Amino acid sequence: MCLAVPGRVCEVYEEAGLRLATVDFGGVRRRVCLETLPDAAPGSWILVHAGVALQELDTGAAEEALELLAQALPLGGRT
Amino acid sequence: MKFVDEYRDPALARALVDAILERATRPWTIMEVCGGQTHAILAHGLDALLAERVTLLHGPGCPVCVTPLETLDRALALAERGARLCSFGDMLRVPGSRGDLLGARARGGDVRVVYSPFDAVRLAAAEPDREVVFLAVGFETTAPAVAAAARWVLARDLSNFHLLVSHVRVPPALEAIAAAPGAQVEAFLAAGHVCTVMGTAEYEPIAQRHRLPVVATGFEPVDILEGVAMAVAQLEAGASRVEIQYRRAVRPEGNPAARALVDEVFEVVDRPWRGIGVVPRGGLALRGPYAALDAVTAFPALAGEAPREPAACRAGDVLRGSIRPPACPEFGRGCTPERPLGAPMVSSEGACAAYYHYRAAGGPA
Numbered sequence: 362m363c364l365a366v367p368g369r370v371c372e373v374y375e376e377a378g379l380r381l382a383t384v385d386f387g388g389v390r391r392r393v394c395l396e397t398l399p400d401a402a403p404g405s406w407i408l409v410h411a412g413v414a415l416q417e418l419d420t421g422a423a424e425e426a427l428e429l430l431a432q433a434l435p436l437g438g439r440t
Numbered sequence: 441m442k443f444v445d446e447y448r449d450p451a452l453a454r455a456l457v458d459a460i461l462e463r464a465t466r467p468w469t470i471m472e473v474c475g476g477q478t479h480a481i482l483a484h485g486l487d488a489l490l491a492e493r494v495t496l497l498h499g500p501g502c503p504v505c506v507t508p509l510e511t512l513d514r515a516l517a518l519a520e521r522g523a524r525l526c527s528f529g530d531m532l533r534v535p536g537s538r539g540d541l542l543g544a545r546a547r548g549g550d551v552r553v554v555y556s557p558f559d560a561v562r563l564a565a566a567e568p569d570r571e572v573v574f575l576a577v578g579f580e581t582t583a584p585a586v587a588a589a590a591r592w593v594l595a596r597d598l599s600n601f602h603l604l605v606s607h608v609r610v611p612p613a614l615e616a617i618a619a620a621p622g623a624q625v626e627a628f629l630a631a632g633h634v635c636t637v638m639g640t641a642e643y644e645p646i647a648q649r650h651r652l653p654v655v656a657t658g659f660e661p662v663d664i665l666e667g668v669a670m671a672v673a674q675l676e677a678g679a680s681r682v683e684i685q686y687r688r689a690v691r692p693e694g695n696p697a698a699r700a701l702v703d704e705v706f707e708v709v710d711r712p713w714r715g716i717g718v719v720p721r722g723g724l725a726l727r728g729p730y731a732a733l734d735a736v737t738a739f740p741a742l743a744g745e746a747p748r749e750p751a752a753c754r755a756g757d758v759l760r761g762s763i764r765p766p767a768c769p770e771f772g773r774g775c776t777p778e779r780p781l782g783a784p785m786v787s788s789e790g791a792c793a794a795y796y797h798y799r800a801a802g803g804p805a
């Protein structure tokens with residue numbers, strides 16, 4: 362139920378006073394409510410749950426965390 | 441998919457398992473809170489990889505499982521009396537006292553699966569003469585979506601849309617689990633997407649009072665293993681801090697706009713959790729002008745007969761982490777996904793369903 366999927370904002374628009382976006386999820390485009398994320402703009406990577414944006418993804422933190430993990434761990438160094 | 445696939449890297453996962461086993465000087469017991477995490481753990485066999493040093497207890501993080509039987513019975517009654525009953529797909533096969541929503545649909549009830557509460561609002565707007573009820577279940581992750589939909593309903597002045605609300609809050613349930621006599625949990629992996637919305641401040645008192653590390657953790661195998669590694673590092677050091685593993689999605693303050701929206705529409709209330717009992721401050725109810733959308737007050741005649749739970753179902757013990765599903769005598773025998781006794785056997789986040797799908801019945805209890 363708490364599944365949330367990352368997607369990229371394509372365009373932002375309005376429907377009956379509601380702030381919405383078209384979001385691309387790996388090729389599938391869906392309508393997403395942006396009332397919870399006023400600063401999201403085309404190009405933003407966002408996390409979406411039940412048709413609503415939960416948060417803008419921190420892409421810098423994502424890359425940094427993976428790099429730090431890879432540095433800290435002896436990848437493939439064991440048998 | 442970007443931001444997902446990287447966290448399924450087998451080499452990274454293996455290195456994390458090795459690091460955890462090396463770091464742990466004694467066995468530790470850690471509870472993952474969210475049913476989505478439980479399913480990832482079982483699907484990837486992470487529990488077996490860590491078994492030598494880490495016992496993973498499965499927590500209550502399945503909103504479908506803890507939705508009160510009475511609420512479900514009310515939804516069934518509404519569907520049978522001609523309302524268009526909308527909910528997430530997970531709710532349709534959850535057993536009520538007298539069958540499930542799928543059965544109500546088979547008997548002619550207008551039961552719709554929607555992806556978002558906004559889809560239900562659009563159905564109401566398209567047919568103003570038709571009563572639409574959205575069965576709103578979920579943790580703090582889902583509450584902003586329902587709050588935004590409720591605000592849209594009031595703004596559009598739709599009078600044929602109501603909400604049957606069973607929103608629940610995670611921190612009071614963790615407090616209850618940590619405070620229970622004989623509690624085995626030594627650390628929590630908090631549910632990542634709940635923290636995406638709410639942030640991590642609510643977990644500070646739990647970490648301090650019970651001297652337990654709490655790590656806000658994501659849902660992919662590498663996320664979960666990193667969360668376990670962070671918890672083990674704290675346990676070995678005698679620390680009890682709130683930390684964030686799921687940094688790409690969780691900030692300490694959560695999402696302020698989403699929290700403000702939830703506060704505008706909902707207030708915190710005591711709420712019965714199915715299988716667990718009343719959790720103080722464990723739920724959300726519509727407040728102020730939004731209370732007009734409450735299906736319980738709009739259709740009071742539906743209270744009906746007392747809810748009946750099958751006596752043999754041990755869902756409450758499973759949800760509290762007291763037993764693993766295979767320890768239930770009915771698991772895989774009197775209770776299967778085709779003929780469930782309790783919600784955890786049919787929900788996509790239920791621990792019983794995870795064991796049934798990924799472990800043969802009679803596997804490790």
